[in-house]
Amino acid sequence: MLKIDKLSKSFGGILATDNVSLELKPNSINAVIGPNGAGKTTLFNLITGKISIDAGSISIDDTDITNLKESEITHLGIARAFQITNIFPTLTVKEAIKVALLAKQHGLNNMWNRFKTHSINHEAEDIAELAGLKSSFNIISSELSHGDQKLLDIALALALKPKVLLLDEPTAGMGPEERWKMIEKIQKLWKKTKMTVLFIEHDMDIVFDIAQNIYVLQQGGIIAQGTPKEIKSNKKVIKAYLGGGKK
């Protein structure tokens, strides 16, 4: 599915991504963990073409996407949700999802139809349902709860019907209870859509609970990878990140 080979990126002499290679299996759910500044978000920015690559290559289903533009990579099947919430504050949930659906179909150049009555309404409803936002379908995004704003961001990524979904800290800024609810929703979503998911997460319990495969980043490089069980017993990881105990 997604294959990254010897990817590197430095900012002013500091290696933010250091010779990273990884390969995601189809329909798998994978996590990236690592301390602050380990280069997790930078990795996402490189995969999605938001920032340029210094060395290495990235491909999806054997299509090379190494130096493509962000919007081109999106059309090839990689979508992401961000850490930042409040994406389109003045649009309703429905409008935001519709805009994303139309963006996917190159339909935003259309001047001759009315957006409000566009036939895409049903599809938008399906996506909202999938993301668990059906009850807030007509609410202005800025009035949604923090968790629902995160879900909306994920819904926008879903509207692109991606092969690979990248989630940047889907539970950031949430309390423990809210976190588990969110992660349950993501797990359900993954099972339903059969997408390949790669997510960044700080909470070890969550990562060990739902990820099939874990990548541990430190100072830009992958120091360990494997199943939760393997990671838990990996000495390098225990020393660098887990500090001996669980969290």
Next chain:
Amino acid sequence: MSFLHKDNFHRDAFLGLIVWLVLIVFYHIFPDPGIHDIIQKVFILGLFAMSLNILIGYLGLIAFGHAAFFASGAYTLGLFLQSDYVLSLGGLSIPIAMILAVLISSILAALIGVICIRLNDIYFSFLTLAFQMLIYSIILALVSITGGDQGLMGGFPKPPFLGIDLGRPFDFYAFTIFISVITIVLLRQIIESPFGYGLRMIRDNSERPAALGFNSQKHKLIAFIIAGSIAGLAGSLQALLDVGAYPEWAFWSKSAEPLFMILLGGMQSFLGPLMGALIFELLNDFVTANTRYYGLVLGLVILCFVLGLKKGLLDWILFKFNRK
């Protein structure tokens, strides 16, 4: 008449036609030329302000140099109608001259826009202003063509077409409002189309669209060209009204006028800038008739709106109305 309940093109076109007919009747009920003059100007300046509000209200980009396109429309129309060469070939009809004015303004907007839309925020604003002052300097420098600081002198013929003689006050009044209403209905269609929601998306978050696979630069450029074309159309109507064109129309203070109208009327409601133009014109008319301190009064009124209502008048009215 069920289509009247829906927000669609047919309803808007129908309402536009009604407004036009009402204003025609109004013309005959109130024969005062002063009132007719105000209404014409409200529509011309309203078009100008509404075109700027595509950028400000829907795209979130504040252009300081929008008068460049108003002036290009005015000068293009004037020069084509005045040109000895064109006259020796039998002259141009007014609709053709207006189409040329819009076309030239849109080309100018494409050239200026392709550079300006690369920037955001204040940098965008000042670059548009710089281009406008460039246009202003060109108009002043090309004395033999534009008349320099005297403006386009000597007038130009307004040949009748399709039985419409724009030399007659009623014909001009009906024609100007008709063209304005059509443009407003078309603009409404664009703003309420998927394209229009693409603009709102860029306004709300300029980073996110690329991650949705959306090329926002192209979208911004198209919006800039549409805005420039409509400003050019407004300029051509103004030139027809004044039978001339003046370099002040390309000066920075001319770009401030639609900004004031947007502030007065509101930038969030579609017709806000048109209402702003009405307030602006009424103030202009009554205040200048009574005192020399027009600028002072305008400034105080804008302060009242900004500090008191915290939004334009139409935005405020709709806000109150929706809350109930």
